[in-house]
Amino acid sequence: MSIQDYINSLDERSRQVLFAVIESYIHKPEPVGSRFVTKKYPMGFSPATIRNIMADLEELGLLTQPHTSAGRVPTDRGYRYYVDSLLKPESSVPRDPYAEMMRDFARRIDAIKNDLTVLFHEVTDTLSQMSNYVGVVLPPKPAKTVFSRIDLMKYRDGNVVALLLMDDGVIRNKVIKVDPELTQDDLNRIAEYLNGEFHGKTLDEMTEMLVRLMHDEKALWDKMISRAIEVCNQTLRFSGEDLYVSGLYDAMDLPDFSDINRIRQLSRAIKDKHTILRLLDEFANTEGVHVVIGRESSASELQNLSIVASSYRDGGRPAGVVALIGPTRMDYSKAIVMVDTVAHCISQAFDEHR
Amino acid sequence: MSIQDYINSLDERSRQVLFAVIESYIHKPEPVGSRFVTKKYPMGFSPATIRNIMADLEELGLLTQPHTSAGRVPTDRGYRYYVDSLLKPESSVPRDPYAEMMRDFARRIDAIKNDLTVLFHEVTDTLSQMSNYVGVVLPPKPAKTVFSRIDLMKYRDGNVVALLLMDDGVIRNKVIKVDPELTQDDLNRIAEYLNGEFHGKTLDEMTEMLVRLMHDEKALWDKMISRAIEVCNQTLRFSGEDLYVSGLYDAMDLPDFSDINRIRQLSRAIKDKHTILRLLDEFANTEGVHVVIGRESSASELQNLSIVASSYRDGGRPAGVVALIGPTRMDYSKAIVMVDTVAHCISQAFDEHR
């Protein structure tokens, strides 16, 4: 019988004690003693009994002691058990306290769902304000979004403004350089050609087509086409995938970040976004709420941090991810409800949208 | 004779000592003792003499002691004197070490000067990376920029994408809601009308005109005009003035921010941008580099912070501001050179641009 098996077969008493320790510690970040448990979570046993149980839980790696004569503190594995086995009956999580906020939220995002940038900023702001953790949104992969149209307008010098509209609302404008000889009429013809060519394609397909076109003979003798390819090529050169983040400032006030190094760690994790990006990306095609606790993610940047994430859907299919990043000592039940609800709100907003 | 007069008439010795203390303290944030000064900045006096001079400087409020038996530390007033009287002969500031970087910088911004958003991000990034302070850019007041053209494109549902081009490169796109009956042809006519009406106007003048138009009789019977007004009204509703900021993460590594409260203070100052915005705004119409040290700005948020700022010009006239925000214990000479040089680079990029 492996440790995992032992953990899975915890008896009710042990579960109660573990639950008590974790809830208490989440409420107030101080090691929890046996006497304290008997007082605040009375279950008819003396401190000595609780001590025995706690010792068992420590042996299983669910709790640990900061030092010999201190109370117990949950380990990452402890939180994991808490999240998986103690919170799972989701009905027990009280959604009501947030219902009001969420109705309000749903109303607000309804008004701005046309502009994804504004929408996602609103989402991260709301998430972080409500939770005091760091709110994150992974926007839909632009590569998977469907081309709607491109417009080209002459600007100053030899510059042209390219406006790229995608079907789901991702709008991008970019100043590109072209042959200054081109007139607006030329540009219109180029845009028209591109609109026809790329109609209904995803960005991925577009770039693929572009590569093919560039080797096509037709492009060699038709100047207009070769120019169109050039324009398109410039426009599609993206600023890379981005991530909406907010709430670092509020999170800094959490007791978990009273240590300067913890703050640095958190901000570093947020600063070079690709760690988080890679992690969230894994959830982009899944359903439901996921929780990653501390070292569970192999990324060392996230050692003392946990992530609660859920994908949201656009037209039934998973599109992007919303998440909360906080300390491992996180109010998981609260965070899970929030992330879940917000994800649903977004999915719903998208659905009404089409 | 006021204290200020005494300060202005410091003799050479005192100036030398003050200079030594401040330079040393900027180099390493530890109280500077008399013995240390005689060793590292030999000027032919014994520690005792230096002590007497230091006592005088303290009486004038230029230095202070953290506690009785510690060395001296500069006060805000001390830094002020240092900046005004000891650094002013600008020729003494060595520009060379940065010359290389700056050439590089000039080349880089040359490539992106068409897109102000990208440009300003690049500027704050460069400033903060080179200095380890927080780089800030106040973009040109959109209200003062000159209208170039507006384009309207039908999007999904009853939505329209409005693309607003301004003469200096501020480009803004916005999804607005209009009467779904409007065809693309209608939109084109509306845009044409607006382009004619607003040609060469600033945003300020545009809003003004808009108010006037809305009370004009013509608007009442010409449906096209009234729609145009509506569209324009929606488009001009801005997301408010913004501020480009970057470098908080790097600044956190400065010893000045090893105290958690200092970090919180700094991030709070950056978070609600309007304090900084108001401060920088004062410099928007001035020339040259300005330095605000600690409490000199009445804003309590900036107590332990200093700002080195300079306006940059667009077409000869001051347009916006670049700045560095750091601890009062800042390397002012370095910061001043950087801000000054960067401001010049931007001005130059704009000039070549027209």
Add this chain to the structure above:
DNA sequence: CATTAGCACTCACCTCTACTGAGTGCTAAC
């Protein structure tokens, strides 16, 4: 008369010690 050597003094900082109290593990009794 400016400068300096000498000296007493101050005070942050470090270390050592002792004490306290919260909490534990173990064992024997219930």
Add this chain to the structure above:
DNA sequence: GTTAGCACTCAGTAGAGGTGAGTGCTAATG
């Protein structure tokens, strides 16, 4: 199986003493 009792551990605090960097003052010096 549960619990009372007890010895033990250890972080945290407070006080005492020593150290050293630095000062202010005064009297001697050139």
